[in-house]
Amino acid sequence: MLKNDDTIVAIATPSGYGAIAVIRISGNNSIKIIKKIFCSFSKNQIETNYIHLGYIKYKKQIIDKVLIFLFKKPKSYTGEDIVEISCHGSIYIQNKLLSIIIDQGARLANPGEFTLRAFLNGKIDLCQAESILDIVNSETFFSHKFAINQMRGNISILIRKLSKEIINLLSLIEFELDFSEENCNFINYLEFKKMLYNIIKKLKTLIRSFKIGNALKNGISVSIIGCPNVGKSTLFNKLLKYERSIVSNIAGTTRNYIEDSLIINGIKFRFIDTAGINNNTKDYIEKLGIKKTYSKINKSDLILYVFDDLNEKFILKKVKSLQEKYPKKKIFIIINKYDLIKKKIKEFNYKKIFKISAKYGYGVNNLLSEITFFSKKITSLKENTIVITQTRHYESFKKAIFYLYKVKKNLYSISPEFLSIDIRTALDYLGKVTGEVTNEDILSNIFSKFCIGK
Ligand SMILES: Nc1nc2c(ncn2[C@@H]2O[C@H](COP(=O)(O)OP(=O)(O)O)[C@@H](O)[C@H]2O)c(=O)[nH]1
Ligand SMILES: [Mg+2]
The missing domain is CATH 3.40.50.300 (P-loop containing nucleotide triphosphate hydrolases)
Structure with a gap:
């Protein structure tokens, strides 16, 4: 239901005056719309993957001299046809362009809708989509660094690896299930437990990293x-x-x-x-x-x-x-x-x-340096440590661990069918982080935090 194929538009730059502003259009009609209102200075047809200089004209009136950038699907941020108009940063021009484009059949985008479309079209996973918001909001060296790492997919890669390991557990259990009639054990329980421990250990490391991630992101x-x-x-x-x-x-x-x-x-x-x-x-x-x-x-x-x-x-x-x-x-x-x-x-x-x-400042600098020294204890990190910064991820990992512990506890006491249900639930919780398992509530909750135009 969230998937729409209409064309959306929004001002992507902050509201107010600026040297320039960017208006973004995405969807099937975006190129058609721009062709109706843009007069290129070059004699050539407007083409994708080029930047064009020209006027935006509407009802014979020149609105602004602009640059337009065209991205043909699927090679664009959203995976759809995208047009970005770089106009002068007058509030009048921005609003005028917006209303003209809406007149031509586009709809005002919802918060985060461009990124939502990128996710729905498989350009990025959910974890990466969230990182985009963090990049936009990053204020410090560390919050920026974690957001960039997340955008590059470090958490997603780790989750995929862990999911594979959980699937291996599952296949051991399901192999056992196939032969359960024959009344003999196929699982090497010791091996199984070792694998299970290993996964739990990695998840616990991620959970622990949240304290650091949260402190560095939010202060x-x-x-x-x-x-x-x-x-x-x-x-x-x-x-x-x-x-x-x-x-x-x-x-x-x-x-x-x-x-x-x-x-x-x-x-x-x-x-x-x-x-x-x-x-x-x-x-x-x-x-x-x-x-x-x-x-x-x-x-x-x-x-x-x-x-x-x-x-x-x-x-x-x-x-x-x-x-x-x-x-x-x-x-x-x-x-x-x-x-x-x-x-x-x-x-x-x-x-x-x-x-x-x-009042007079005596000893305050010394206090500040002790405070910074204390913070290093919280924030000291090995290079390339994966750090989670989202409460949503933290909660999903905790749930995954809960179900894996349940498997560990019941390993010898309940039938493999039930063990397999718990393993699958753990797997689903990992899938929720990357968005392989998702629903409308999760998505609207995430994307409503974005600004319009992102
Ligand atoms: N002599 C002196 N007075 C101070 C110092 N720090 C605060 N004061 C005074 O103590 C009073 C209370 O300060 P304030 O910061 O409002 O205290 P608070 O109630 O703890 O927030 C004010 O009159 C301040 O000027 C200090 O280091 N030396
Ligand atoms: Mg006070």
């Missing part, structure tokens, strides 16, 4: 927490190098969390300034803010716990209780307002501390 999140007035917002602003958050000496100024990002050495960091934790507050709004602080802590990769107090016992008690609540979280202890502290702070007995003055 490593660093929450700044602490009691009211300790200087969280001041530190937040200092890290971002501009006055993003309101600083005041009135406790409870930051009521909702504020988030902003910074790219350091190709890695994106999302800093979150939170509402101060004040357990004694009766203020409803402040309570809501504190609730959000805890939810942010839960989702963060790193916590900067800020104090402006020197009491080691108090600080360690607070940190310990937070660590107990979130055992796996990395916490940095920050002692702020160091400029006001007259006596020298000794190091704590069993925890590293950062002595800073957020």
Whole structure:
């Protein structure tokens, strides 16, 4: 039902003024339509695989001087006939061209419809289609690198290899099924188990890579927490190098969390300034803010716990209780307002501390380099490591593992028919990633995230 053979059109460049804009038409009628409105400067017929300069004319009026690019199917992005018009980037011209082309029988494309057609026409698989969106959205060295690798098909190749291995398992089981009447075992169970383990191991590596992939794609999140007035917002602003958050000496100024990002050495960091934790507050709004602080802590990769107090016992008690609540979280202890502290702070007995003055910048660079150092632990990767960045892939791989574990558990206890059902389900989950197994809901969910024109 998603497969349409009508002709679609969209402005492919961002909305607004620009030096040039690109309008893209795809479908059976695209060349016919352009022939009706384009007057080439060259005497030759317009041909595919050439770029042509000329006027777009409509009802005897020249609309713009443009370049057109023609791609004949199947050698095009969508696998259909495509025309791209490179026009001047006036909003008037762009909209006028769009309406003229629609008048000639094309339809305005839906979000991601060009890429959807590329997928439906077998030009790319689903995993590669998703990578296109990631490329468009990539902001950093790493998010770009993963998106390019995915577009080049590294995940798809691995999935195909794993699927082949699962099919081998299946054929062993089905061989057994064929001869089940004869009451003897054909499966070499040890061999089978070894193969199964091997596949599970590879899938688990992929699943583990998601933590890195997600952190690098969406940013490593660093929450700044602490009691009211300790200087969280001041530190937040200092890290971002501009006055993003309101600083005041009135406790409870930051009521909702504020988030902003910074790219350091190709890695994106999302800093979150939170509402101060004040357990004694009766203020409803402040309570809501504190609730959000805890939810942010839960989702963060790193916590900067800020104090402006020197009491080691108090600080360690607070940190310990937070660590107990979130055992796996990395916490940095920050002692702020160091400029006001007259006596020298000794190091704590069993925890590293950062002595800073957020207001005057003392110790902030050192803190930043420790944060970057920490991020390297998350992001250190061997060259060519395959990293998954999509939640959809992560979930499918997890489901595939679930079914393979089920096979492992029941290997000796249930009949091969049932084992074979579970193996097939695992195989289907891998197929869902590349789009070999798909349905309309999956596709609309994926392509609705695209912009119009992609
Ligand atoms: N002397 C000094 N004052 C600071 C420092 N950091 C923050 N402050 C002050 O402490 C007060 C509270 O700061 P703010 O960032 O709003 O604290 P928050 O409630 O934790 O976000 C403000 O008056 C800041 O100017 C610092 O390093 N030194
Ligand atoms: Mg604040």
